[in-house]
Amino acid sequence: MIILETSQELFDHYNGHEVTAFHLNNDNGVTVTVLSQGGIIREMLLPDKGGKKHNILLEYPTTADYYANPFYVNMMIGTAGGRIKQGQFTINGKTTKVTPNEGQNTLHGGPNGFHSVNWDGELSSTAKEATLTLTHHFAATEKGDFPAMTVSTKYTLGNDDQLVVNFSAEAEAPTIFNPTYHVYFNLSGEKDIRHQVLTLNSPRHMDVDSEKIPTGRLLDNHGTPFDFTSPTALGEAIDGMQNTNEKGFDDIFEVVPDADQRIATLTDPQSNRSVTLHSKRNGLVVFTANSFTPDMNLTLGHGAPHMGIALEAQNLSDATRFENLGDTTLLPGETKSYEIGYQFKF
Numbered sequence: 001m002i003i004l005e006t007s008q009e010l011f012d013h014y015n016g017h018e019v020t021a022f023h024l025n026n027d028n029g030v031t032v033t034v035l036s037q038g039g040i041i042r043e044m045l046l047p048d049k050g051g052k053k054h055n056i057l058l059e060y061p062t063t064a065d066y067y068a069n070p071f072y073v074n075m076m077i078g079t080a081g082g083r084i085k086q087g088q089f090t091i092n093g094k095t096t097k098v099t100p101n102e103g104q105n106t107l108h109g110g111p112n113g114f115h116s117v118n119w120d121g122e123l124s125s126t127a128k129e130a131t132l133t134l135t136h137h138f139a140a141t142e143k144g145d146f147p148a149m150t151v152s153t154k155y156t157l158g159n160d161d162q163l164v165v166n167f168s169a170e171a172e173a174p175t176i177f178n179p180t181y182h183v184y185f186n187l188s189g190e191k192d193i194r195h196q197v198l199t200l201n202s203p204r205h206m207d208v209d210s211e212k213i214p215t216g217r218l219l220d221n222h223g224t225p226f227d228f229t230s231p232t233a234l235g236e237a238i239d240g241m242q243n244t245n246e247k248g249f250d251d252i253f254e255v256v257p258d259a260d261q262r263i264a265t266l267t268d269p270q271s272n273r274s275v276t277l278h279s280k281r282n283g284l285v286v287f288t289a290n291s292f293t294p295d296m297n298l299t300l301g302h303g304a305p306h307m308g309i310a311l312e313a314q315n316l317s318d319a320t321r322f323e324n325l326g327d328t329t330l331l332p333g334e335t336k337s338y339e340i341g342y343q344f345k346f
Helices: 234-239
Strands: 006-014 017-025 031-035 041-047 053-055 088-091 094-097 120-125 129-138 149-158 162-171 197-200 204-208 214-220 250-254 262-268 273-278 283-287 309-314 336-345
Touching: 006 120, 006 129, 017 120, 017 129, 017 149, 031 149, 041 336, 197 234, 197 283, 262 309
Parallel strands: none
Antiparallel strands: 006 017, 017 031, 031 041, 041 053, 088 094, 120 129, 129 149, 149 162, 162 336, 197 262, 204 214, 204 250, 250 283, 262 273, 273 336, 283 309
16 A cells, blocks of 8 residues: 655754654645644645645744744644733633733733644654644643643645644643634745735624724624625735725634635635635634734745735634633543644645
């Protein structure tokens, strides 16, 4: 039996430890590369008709580059994607306070989140699937840490040209588990994503305050630049946001998965590349890299606004403060798992 190819190699060093690059390949020329540090998905390589591979993600030359800015480029995010107001949450009447890392609020799991550690990895393969499993135990050793948690993240690439990421966790005390991936797409490799086309199964988006904290209100997308129910060129939508502080999108969309759990599709009409996101959860953060800066030395060039688009499938953020926005709790004695699927076409 011929099995799908997997491999691993030393990528570089970061904070005094080795960073491993894990490669998953299928029979159609698709390669996915994941780094042990931060679970960074460095590459989603798709072949063109001539066989040349193109990375549809933004990337950096070194691990340290990914941490030289506040944008979480392609990092695994947890234990909770998005912002937690004043760094505290209440589950079953008990309030837990965690370390803030953005003003008085906690962003993307705080300073010791999933993005911050060097994960252990193990590869496996069959004739149909190439798989990587990353594991880490997060010990609550410092004041302000989230409760202790053991996490396993499994990446499966099949010959159907879909990458499925499965997050699974158990915790020792009541906590939040709302993981995501902060992957930045640029399907064309051009200097910006204005000509790429986005479609969302989304009727509404979350209202937020001046600190980007959800208020609990959901705003109708219809007739606004937030309406992506029909395929929409990102440049056109971004132009409609020029009267906002962001001058683009950094927003939490309420999504309604269809029968196949599709929530979003990004397409590049020029190359005919596309990626469709599949998720059972009710949220998707869309960030059009409005605040990228020239000191970001990406392989595509110096950072600039709208160089890529982050699509972060998750539950609606900070849901424990509100009713009917989804359950993000994880209690002792239970295991919870969430999946994000990335279906490639090329």
